[in-house]
Amino acid sequence: MAHLTVSNISKSFAGLPVLVEQSLEVQEGEFVALLGPSGCGKSTLLQIINGLVSADSGRVVLDGKDITGRTGSGRGMVFQGSDLFPWRTALENVAFGLEVMGVSKAERTRRAMHYLHMVGLDGAADKWPHQLSGGMQQRVGIARAFCIQPSLLLMDEPFGALDVQTRDILQDELVRIWEAERKMVLFVTHGIEEALYLADRILVFSKRPAHVLKEITVPFERPRREDMKLAPEFLELRREISDLLRHDIKA
Ligand SMILES: Nc1ncnc2c1ncn2[C@@H]1O[C@H](COP(=O)(O)OP(=O)(O)O)[C@@H](O)[C@H]1O
Ligand SMILES: [Mg+2]
Known part of the structure; x- marks a missing residue:
């Protein structure tokens, strides 16, 4: 069974704590969004999982294999640029x-x-x-x-540099491809709407050092359709997350 377990990852850059004892799991066939403000540590966490950045402590286990600090094997990555x-x-x-x-x-x-x-x-x-x-x-x-x-797809704001129309089209394509081939996905974004539209589950991260403010199971059925972005439940969840993030930034 495909499975990702990230346990107790800590990372500082020159004494600046970016991640403190972060843990998360992704189940087989699950699309998980990591949503959080710029600079909170999302990319750092993704790069640690990809093996490109070493953690100070903690473990990454993919499909039962300890891959902490190792690149390759089982992971595909898509960057912003x-x-x-x-x-x-x-x-x-x-x-x-x-x-x-x-x-x-x-x-x-x-x-x-x-x-x-x-x-x-x-x-x-x-x-x-x-x-x-x-x-x-x-x-x-x-x-x-x-x-x-790959067993696991890591995506770091892959549509972040695109114009809005192109981004919407690519979101739809990603949903369609992924619904046909359900890999585990960790998708980093600071877009609330994007996270709600794409993911099964959202981990809402605080400002740095990132910790999970809230875990949200996205209630919308698949296949996802563009018009659901205007549904009252969608807008309500979007607002709830927006309030949560705004409150955290000010705290
Ligand atoms: N290689 C690095 N050297 C020093 N500081 C870094 C490095 N990479 C990231 N940081 C710092 O760690 C913090 C988190 O960065 P990052 O993970 O890129 O955030 P996010 O992807 O959430 O925007 C930021 O303050 C950033 O400046
Ligand atoms: Mg980033």
């Missing part, structure tokens, strides 16, 4: 992880094309990153993360 290799085509970027794993060229091309198709970029397989818009680059990033078929 495009971090595609500029010297590789869209297809080659998506296939990169499989190449590292030693998957044959025919097989990795087939799988990469499948995920490019899922993000609506069939026609862009041979384009270079600089020929793609910001939204298309993020689509390639999403296809690349899914392509290695």
Whole structure:
């Protein structure tokens, strides 16, 4: 069974505590949003889970394996800005992880094309990153993360740099792809609406050092639809979270 357990993670930068004894769990097939103000420590926590930043203490266990401080194995990551290799085509970027794993060229091309198709970029397989818009680059990033078929997807404000219309479209696409392939997801955002629209569960983080102010089980059924953002229950929850965050920032 897929499962992520993060226990008692602490991290300081030059004496500044960013995370103090943070713990969380993600269950198989669950989409969890980490929602919190800028600078509270969301990216730091995600990078610790990804193994790119080392924690001062605590453990990260994925599918029963202790992966604390180790990169690779089981995790796909999507960042805010495009971090595609500029010297590789869209297809080659998506296939990169499989190449590292030693998957044959025919097989990795087939799988990469499948995920490019899922993000609506069939026609862009041979384009270079600089020929793609910001939204298309993020689509390639999403296809690349899914392509290695990770147990856990880590997303750090993947739509944060996009215009509102493009962001809404990509949110819908992510929901659709994820509903077809339910990986565990940890999705970092400071967007309340985004967290409510995408996630099964939201961990609302305080200002730094981040701790969980509230855990919210999102009550909206799937498949999610754009018009639910205007439903009274949606707006009410949005406001409740907004009040909670505002209160914490002022405290
Ligand atoms: N490599 C680093 N060196 C020093 N301080 C850092 C480093 N990375 C993050 N920080 C600090 O840790 C805090 C949390 O940062 P971050 O995790 O990026 O927040 P968030 O993603 O929630 O906006 C911020 O005060 C930031 O300046
Ligand atoms: Mg961040």
